[in-house]
Amino acid sequence: MAIYSKKKILQLLKESDEAPNSDIKGDKLEELVRYLFEKVPNVSFFAKNIIDSNRAQEIDVVFWNLPFSAIHFLDTVLITECKNTAEPIGSNDVGWFVRKLQDKAAQTGIIISLNGITGSANGERNAHSEIRSAIVRDRIAILLITRDEILQLNNTNDLAAILKNKYLKLKLQQTVV
Numbered sequence: 001m002a003i004y005s006k007k008k009i010l011q012l013l014k015e016s017d018e019a020p021n022s023d024i025k026g027d028k029l030e031e032l033v034r035y036l037f038e039k040v041p042n043v044s045f046f047a048k049n050i051i052d053s054n055r056a057q058e059i060d061v062v063f064w065n066l067p068f069s070a071i072h073f074l075d076t077v078l079i080t081e082c083k084n085t086a087e088p089i090g091s092n093d094v095g096w097f098v099r100k101l102q103d104k105a106a107q108t109g110i111i112i113s114l115n116g117i118t119g120s121a122n123g124e125r126n127a128h129s130e131i132r133s134a135i136v137r138d139r140i141a142i143l144l145i146t147r148d149e150i151l152q153l154n155n156t157n158d159l160a161a162i163l164k165n166k167y168l169k170l171k172l173q174q175t176v177v
Contacts (some may be wrong), residue, residue: 001070001157002039009035009150013114016084029082030061032150033112037061040156042069043078057100070160073167074108074143083113090118094130094142101140108167109140114147117176131176141170144177 009032016028030048038045046062063078065071071078081097083089094117101109111117119126134140143166153159169175 001155002041003155004036004039004153006154009153013147013150016114025084026060026082029084029112029114033061033080033082036150036153036159037063037078037080040070040159042066043071046077052103057103059100059104070156071163073164074110075106077104077106078108078110079104079106080110080112083111083115085113085115088116088118089113089127091127091130094127097142098130098134098138098140101134101142102138107140108143110143110145110163112145112150114150116146117144128176131170132174135170135174141167143167143170 012028012032012035016025016032019025019028034045034048037043043066044064046064048061050059050062051057059079060082061080063080065074065076065078067076079101083093089111094111097109097111117127117131119128131142131144134142143163145162149162166177169177
C-alpha cells in the first residue's frame with residue numbers, strides 16, 4: 001500500500017481548475033489520474049491521449065493492470081476518461097465513452113469526472129442511465145470517480161476499496177455510486 005500526498009493531489013486539482021484552457025485543464029487532471037493509479041502496486045502507466053487509427057477517438061489515460069494488483073478485478077488494459085467541467089457531464093459524454101470501450105472490447109472503464117455525472121444513482125435518468133445500459137446491454141462496467149472521492153483518498157487501498165465497492169454495486173444492483 002502506497003500513501004498519497006494530499007499536497008500533490010490538492011496542487012494538481014488546483015492547477016486543473018485554474019488552467020487557462022480546456023487542454024491544460026485536461027492535462028493536469030490526467031497527471032493526477034496517472035499519479036493515483038501508478039502508485040497502486042502492479043499497475044503501470046501505458047500511454048495518454050491515444051488516437052485510434054481512424055483518428056475518430058481519443059483515449060485519455062491507459063494503464064497496464066496486472067492480475068495480482070489490488071484492482072485486479074478490472075481489465076488488464078485499463079481505460080480512463082478524464083473530465084473537469086463546470087457541471088456534471090451528461091449522457092452524450094458517457095455514451096461516447098461507452099462507444100470507445102465497445103470498440104476496444106473492454107469490459108471495464110473508469111470515468112474521472114470531478115463534478116460527477118447527470119441523473120440519479122438508480123440509473124433511471126441521464127448519464128446514470130448510460131452507465132446502467134452499458135452494464136445490462138454490453139456487460140461493460142463503467143466506474144465513476146469524483147472530486148470528493150479523490151479528496152478522501154489517503155492511500156492506494158482506499159482507491160482499491162472505492163473501485164471494488166462501485167464495481168460490486170454496479171454488477172449486482174445496477175447502481176451507480
